[in-house]
Amino acid sequence: MSLMERIQEQTACVCVLGLGYVGLPLAVCLAEAGYQVVGLDIDQRRIRSLQEGCSYILDVPADRIARLVASGALRPTGDYDGVAGADVIFICVPTPFDAMKAPDLSAIVSAATGIAPRLKPEQLVILQSTTYPGTTEDVVLPILEQSGLRAGEDFFLAFSPERINPGDKIYHVGNLPKVVGGLTPHCAELAQALLSRLSPAVHAVSSPRAAEMSKLLENIFRSVNIALVNELALLCERMGIDIWEVIEAAATKPFGFMPFYPGPGTGGHCIPVDPYYLSWKAREYDFYTKFIELAAEVNQGMPYHVVDLVARALDARGQPLRNSRVLILGVAFKKDVDDARNSPAERIIDLLLERGAVVSYNDPYVPRFRTGHNVFHRQEAELASQTLSQDLLRGSDCVVIVAGHSCYDYKWIADQCTLLVDTVNATRGIERSTARIVRLGAPQAMISKGSDRV
Secondary structure, three states, rough: OOHHHHHHHOOEEEEEEOOOHHHHHHHHHHHOOOOEEEEEEOOOHHHHHOOOOEEEEEEEOOHHHHHHHHHHHHHEEOOHHHHHOOOEEEEEEOOOOOOOOEEHHHHHHHHHHHHHOOOOOOOOEOOOOOOOOOOHHHHHHHHHHOOOOOOOOOOOEEEEOOOOOOOOOOOOOOOOOOOEEEEOOHHHHHHHHHHHOEEEEEEEOOOOOHHHHHHHHHHHHHHHHHHHHHHHHHHHHOOOHHHHHHHHHEEEEEEEOOOOOOOOOOOOOOOOOOHHHHHHHHHHHOOOHHHHHHHHHHHHOOOHHHHHHHHHHHHHOOOOOOOOOOEEOOOOOOOOOOOOOOOOOHHHHHHHHHOEEEEEEOOOOEEEEEEOOOOOOOOEEEEEEOOHHHHHOOOEEEEEEOOOOOOOOOOHHHHHEEEEEEOOOOOOOOOOOEEEEEEOOOOOOOOOOOOOOO
8 A cells, every 4th residue: 555545544654753832733633633643752751741641732732632642543652763663754843043043953953863764665754843945955855865765766755834823722733724845746745645634725835945935934924024013112112102002003904904013022933033044044145134134133122122111110210120029920932822932031031130130920831931041141040930929019129021911910910019011011901000000112201200100
């Protein structure tokens, strides 16, 4: 029976390598679609958790995992030999950047190196990790061909970008359109056949490079537009205009406008990282992505602006930032998720600590948060989420809303504290409280001693 027939008849075994925010939802959906799935990860804590029927990702309920593991549809393992019996192998490993903003493909290289000696004829390998154009063909392919097998002839290779949006209650692996680019037309056809079992639409492009670039375009589009409103937010503060009101008004236009919102900085895996993957690769072609890098620069500057707002608001009360007790609300990279990767809260806390503030945080989704150990704050700091209480709020000199979780009662919070810096517009409409509220992107002219609201 051919690989195409096994995919179509759902007798193919699928291995998902990397069980993080991308791989675990994919593995669960594939198992629920009727495939036998091997979930492979080198983190033994994840494997033990899955074997016990537990979940470590908010978007994947434990009962789904427990049911699939108990039935044998999902088999978690930390042994690379798990790829040997698979017909299809997904690579879903992290692709961060290093301290100099250069791509770190070590996890992709490690995954491909682990697959190569176990690669068999007729296997299909699909890279899902976000990366720069050329990675599938220039990095993964040569490693896999060290097996002695030829890509496109003996085994098949494709790239299909992940489109995970943590916390999204509408769009998920099982209903999002997919993009795929195969090394050959048949590689694309095989990948498309499998992905169509999950997705309502699979769009095939001419090559892995086109598919890789499509993913970067999706996220750079967001980065550039977020940078635009972040820059306008800074201008609106000086001009005495409320950017949130302006965006709300502009969004009434039924065509030619899409609302984006300012904030304390971008976070997660994609938006802060992807522009640098492309700009790094572009330099190989003597091309400089000035527009894209400028947007990233604007977004990276927002944590500095937040700290400046805190310092100025404290100064208006006659209190220096040094030795002030600052409470951060929400260290996840966005509201209602447990994902703190590249959260703007990290840089905000670094800068506050470096300037001598005493920092604590609360986040119901992130029990522990590590920061520091970098050029911004040399000493590593691991903080634990504090119980949100009246005493904690009243004992803080300034409370800063960084991730506007829906579970927070912002009116109650504002009533308990004396100074509140809101970076996500969570307090708009709260007219009466004991707190002096400073909103990012709102008029800042009133930050002065004696004023009670901004």
